[in-house]
Amino acid sequence: MPEILRSGRAIGARMMAHRLFWPLAALGALLVVNLIATPTFFNVRIQDGHLFGSLVDIVRNGAPVLLVAIGMTLVIATRGIDLSVGAVAAIAGAVACVYIVESPADGAAGAAVIAVSMALAVCVALGLWNGFLVAVVGIQPIIATLVLMVAGRGIAMLVTGGQITTVNNDAFAALASGHLLTLPVAALIALGVFAATQIVVRRTALGLLIESVGINPEASRLAGVRSRTIIWTVYVFAALCAGTAGLIIAANTHSVNANSLGLWIELDAILAVVIGGTSLAGGRFSLTGTLVGAMLIATLTRTIPNIGIPAEANYLFKALVVVIVCLLQSPKARAVLQRRREPVPTSRGEVVA
């Protein structure tokens, strides 16, 4: 018996040391809370060949944050940050909606395809701008992307003429509410981008070079890494992800409001990245972690009304959960937890001579 206990404890300790243990534990806990509040929470049914249920909703509604967070992960890994993603999402939504409204056949699928392509092309340009400011001009990322964060809303307003633009296009709306193989399209897009990104960064050398730039920019330069290209690439990619998220949000409401589309989504995305264990200091990153982080945030958003927390306390509750997860992940808190079991050797400063 003690044998089993001891090995069980060892496995437990190893699990707890894993980077994703606490985010996953928090996700599990939230789901359990929901299940207690609503016993049918885990129920999934098929209706008209579509999958329905709270869990499906969580993935579908979490798609925009997940998309933005995927791009944000790569940007953060290069020691950067992109605050402009919300504004970029708004511009993408605005461009697509205005194009559809003004095209002669505004209900045709063709119009939706062109609108989406145009919106994404604009996002590439916006990403190039951010990358230019960071990689070429050398402005600190937080400031460089703040420019577009503020100006981007203005651009989106100009595109929509300050009006809430409403579209009636089934093909476009399908981005958010459509289903493919019983699954919601929005979730498929986000998970597809996740899988594709994961494959590209780990199968090519992009992931390694991104990490090297984030870990030690000077050593990267001396090793011949084309840091400028790498940094440019991640900002363009982040803008594309943000644009796609913006399109999904616009499609969901059949409209675009330049003032509110994607507002504060950068904060949710950054949170998802941090909860997923990628350090804001750059370097090693984990897209899987980001996936867990984004799902945690989506579940949280769903939990709040489900367990009857008043809407006013929404942000407070969200902040509370996030603080707890981040605390449990912090090395200091872990050291405290570990010290109960074994003394932790304190590391000493490096040799300075």
Added chain:
Amino acid sequence: MSQAEVKPPPPVVEMHDVSITFGAVRALDGVSLRLLPGEVHALMGENGAGKSTLIKALTGVYTIDAGRVRIDGVETQFATPAAAQRAGISTVYQEVNLVPNLTVAENMLLGRERHRFGRLGPIDRRDMNRRAAASLQSLGIDVDPGSELGSHPIAVQQLVAIARAVDTDARVLILDEPTSSLDADEVARLFDVMRRLREQGTAIVFVSHFLDQVFEIADRMTILRNGRVVGERLVAETTQLELVQLMIGRDLQVLERLDQAAHEATEEAAEQRLPVLSALGLGRKGSLEATDLTLYPGEVVGIAGLLGSGRTELARLLFGADAPDTGELTVKGSSGRRLRSPRHAIDRKLAFCSEDRKAEGVFEELSVADNMLLGLQASRGWLRPIPTATRSALVKEFMAALDVRPADSSLPMRSLSGGNQQKVLLARWLITEPDVLLLDEPTRGIDIGAKTQIQQLVADLAEKGMSVVFISAELEEVLRLSHRLVVLKDRRKIAERPNRGIDINDVLEIITGEPGGVAEKERADA
């Protein structure tokens, strides 16, 4: 020995047999230091000799592992720098640690502000300015105490930092490289202030790499090498040559003597070949005067010179790590312009191992294999990853060839010792198959075993036709390995000659401009 006619005053600081160990590295090994009131005491030694560690041991930044520190004869151990400061030991670092957007007076009295109507009353600026003015004047520093600190040049800011340190009744003032960014006039001003303080009885510790300055201002010096004291001398009784010999030291380890005759044969053959790289008038303002250098395949060119002589700067200019402002660089006959970035240099088959492994070489969080392959991967671009089979073959080959230990390439780089990290960095460059290998201090801070292996490797590479530039603070090592010797001093090339029948004394003679034999004889007599 003349028994002291004037009995020296009791030392204000006595450090006895102090040792500090970081992990496996002994940063200070039984070091003793005494500081007398009213003297300027120079702390000398090459990089890594232990000067900074010694200062930090004295001022409570590091905890000492063994040994005693006595202040005014009382055994003391400072827990924090603040405690040291309260006991009258103040340090002014190279970078001024003051607040640029406050006034001079505010900076001088930071944390000791003068208030009107008691402690909670408003700050009395007039009184603060008056007090600051008085202490600045006593040191002969002419600055308006009401002006913003940031509006003054670094030299003045430094003087203010000194005034602040002294104003807190410092009896020991430590100046760490105070002159490294000052011009001659500014140095003269600083020395005036230092002389005044000396007359007032302050003990001043002066750390500088500029020998002339040390000989101008210092009274006594303690020389460190590899964490040990190798001498304590009166400046008046020491020559520059003697000092440099002590600082650089003799490599006493018996290394396999590389065959000198073979060197000369290669070297003569080299002269008939085409140069692989030639630099004409390559220079950069503030780092190196216009310098010519030609490299031939299959030869090792040793760069000798003291710290700050421009040896690192030369390598960085050749590699494009710093962009040169003058001169031309031709690589392999292709009449090229000078290289603007490391990327260009690597494309032209150059490689450069920086002296600062930690900041400019290793990626601590990445695996050993990734660290090794990063140079090649960077050249291929991200779209063309190195195929897995090639990857593992290369890593396996170079782990074995350079004897990297532990022999597990999946470990994070952070877990390797300095010597093994250095081998991995060498492997990174060797994998790119360079024609020219620029090595800046490749053996610094690594253990003897790895050191010998790296030296052997350099000789082998040259034999296979690579052109190697070898920079090291250890003259013995430079002389052992190189076919040709370039000597730098004060950011200028002062000599270049084939390495035939040259010994350390000859090189020191070139550097100091003093005959080496004399000092050698004096030492033998002593």
